[in-house]
Amino acid sequence: MFHGPISVEEADVDSYLDMEESNMDLLVTATVRIKLLGKTILFNSLVTLIIMLWKLEDGFDCIDLGYGFYAMKFVSDKDCLKVLTESPKKIMDHYLMVQQWRPNFLLKRVEVKSTTMWIHLLGLPIEYFHELFLVSIGKFVGKPIKVDFNLIGFNTMLATRGKFARILVVVDFDKSLLPKVKIRRFTQRIKYESIHVICFSC
Known part of the structure; x- marks a missing residue:
């Protein structure tokens, strides 16, 4: 026989959460949330494409959260x-x-307001290929995360290969x-990686 809804005092919930907080943190360690913008594909297809694309060293678990969002927990x-x-x-x-997983992520309230993205500085003169300078440019766009050191030498800070500087920003x-x-005396164009496929009016 089913009983009616069980009333739980707010204080009881808070006490339980306080005790389980450390365990809850462990559940979301090394976890990100992902969303494919502008397209919907089957869950198994997405996981297969991610495996092929990222070539990770260890495994991961992927959970369909609904509304096009997925949680990925890495080993x-x-x-x-x-x-x-x-x-x-x-x-x-x-x-x-x-995006890095954040506590209390509610799907119905979430809006895609930010994400990490590579920006390209096409045609930037080589004398500006310096980490501090590139980070300062990244700050005009968003929050700089890193500079692509495949293009910039650690010692000489000069381009070693490639045709442009890349900066990862939020x-x-x-x-x-x-x-x-x-x-200074010229205008530098900024190109956003894959930006042409994002609809900002949706």
């Missing part, structure tokens, strides 16, 4: 960091939003994206 912190800072973020010509979709920035 290793190394893989989690790689996904957040280095791995490609484009699937089937659509941008894959990847882009705020509530703000207008900066298309270019003035650097």
Whole structure:
């Protein structure tokens, strides 16, 4: 026989959460939330494409949260960091939003307001290929996370290969994206990786 709803005092819930807080933190360690912007694909197809795209060293679990969001928990912190800072973020010509998991993430209230994204500085003169300078440019766009050191030498800070400098930044979709920035006597164009597939009016 089913009984009516059980009334739970708010204080009881808070006490339970206080006791279980450390266990709850462990559940979301090395966890990110992802969303494929502008396209919906089957869960198994998404997981298969991610495995092929990211080539992780260890495994991961993926949970469909609904509303197009997925939670990914990695076996290793190394893989989690790689996904957040280095791995490609484009699937089937659509941008894959990847964000560090935050507590109390409520799907019905969430809006895609920001994500990490690589910006390219096409044609930037080589004398400006310095980490501190590139980070300062990144601050005009958003919050800089890292500079692509595959393009910049650690010792000489000069381009070793590639055609442009790349900076990983947190882009705020509530703000207008900066298309270019003035650097002394010239104007530097800023290109956003895979930005052409994102609809900002949706």
